Amino acid sequence: MKHGLLLIDKPSGMTSHDVVQKVRRILNQKSVGHIGTLDPLASGLLGVVLGEATKLAQWLQVADKTYLADIKLGETTTTLDSDGDVVESKAVEVSRERVEEQVSQLNGDFDWPIPFFSAKKVGGEELYKKAYRGEAVPDLPLKKMSFFDVSLREYEKPHVQVKLSCEKGGFIRTWADQMGKALGVGAHLTGLRRLRVGRFEISQACDLKDLEEGRFEPAFFGFSELVRDWKTVRVNSKEEKLMENGQVPFDLQARLIPEQKEVLRSGQEQGVRVCNSEGQLRALLMIRPGQGIKILRVFKLDPDAFSH
Template identity: 40%
Template sequence: MGRKRKGRDISGWLVVDKPAGMTSTSVVNKVRWAFNAKKAGHAGTLDPDATGVLAVALGEATKTVPYITDALKAYTFTVRLGQATNTDDAEGEIIAQSESRPSDEEIKAALGQFVGDIMQVPPKFSAVKIDGERAYKLARDGEDVELAARPLWVEELLMIEREDDDHVTLEMTCGKGGYVRSIARDLGAALGCYGHVRELRRIWSGPFDASEGLSIEKIDEMAKQPELDTHLRPLEEGLADLPEVKATPEGTVRLRNGNPGMVLAHDIEYGEECWASYEGEAVAVGIFKAGELHPSRVFVKSEDL
């Protein structure tokens, strides 16, 4: 038998306003410790120097992580014009410079090529795997890393502020897998002046907003206390982008056992992914077929935890 994981069976989402200088994994470990939770995970890595929304799932809510990871996210970021770095952010070494500086109008005109379905090459210092190795590890070892371009949906990219000739602040709304550092790098290239990210903040991720996030200091202050539990949001919030159907009492029993169960649905198409609830609590996620939900993920009833 495997070792039983220690900690509380507690489920839900905690929105953290991640500080600069802390890894996403460190934030998750801090939250797990503060709640004394058995299980925790996050929905979408932030670079150590980035700040803003890091949504941390506890317990059964970890089963909804993919739906937040796939949701739209928004970032504000400041691009340092005139310099390229090997990491595409301010932490790296400057590898190219230019005295050229674009006008506001030139910047706004260039943003259009980064909206819609685009192809993006991740930064060489990123967690993308190459033959089983992380790209950043290979880059740190001095290897010439070649990364393939990958698709990205960018819903919106706006110029927010021009602080001075050397800096421009942008706001981007995009789908899964976007690298803001790549946008800064490629925008600088398109403008003929180079560029890298100086500051980056994720302002919202799916249903979670930075204004609602707890600081690490607050989490430390309330750690292991009942007050902290009041900041936990229901796991159902992680399913906000999926349509909801209502399970019948009999259907609920079948779904909780991993079998197809009868649901009441309106405007749901055959083969569509959705989630079933019973008396306000998530029962399962699955595919709707002819009046039944065929479950792919089943949630343990809260009182059974």
């Protein structure tokens, strides 16, 4: 069984779940998940977590992401992308200079409505279910969305291609819709390719054919690689035994006092890798504001050592 992150270049037309199912079958491994869902319309970098790495999914998916977005001006759709029905059409007489100006202005933090066709829950139910029933939601919830490094790549009226990065929770469909509104002609997303997630790039990924043929090692990152940026501490055999029994050793807590103070100051949780005297990973801890140190996972064996 493998434990780590597999970078897949997802083709357009497949759901992220379809990719997970295919990876399960090819690797003959049940413990498989993904981070950062890609809609069927989108292609590009999808992180697939394997084995023990599935326990890290919630921390891995907070990384910011970079996309190449194809947008059509002049048409607004129900879903804000090409999967929806066109609800309004307008002639597009917009210069490249005006598009460039608007693209540069949509760079920063915005409080924008969440797309109606999304998994966000309102009244205990996902919005897309209300949308499919034709149920109106007069005030869609607003969400802070952060976009940066936004640049215009191509413009051939009415088609626009933009490269942009966003923090977790940003909807590229919404960005495209807002650009159309600002230009006064409407717009929707026609294509999307994810190029980067955190420090991982699409150039490092393999496609599903590579996976089928066993040529995926360059796209696989072992468990320890995923937490390499976490604070690392070493413990002796006695402390290791205490953690196996669910206890954070007192001496270890004392050694992590500077990190606990920083977490309280910043309000941001911090992960800690615990290794034995030989440098093998034995546990993962999380320091949370106001909650102290919690054990996330204790390993009987080094996860990288028994990936095969």
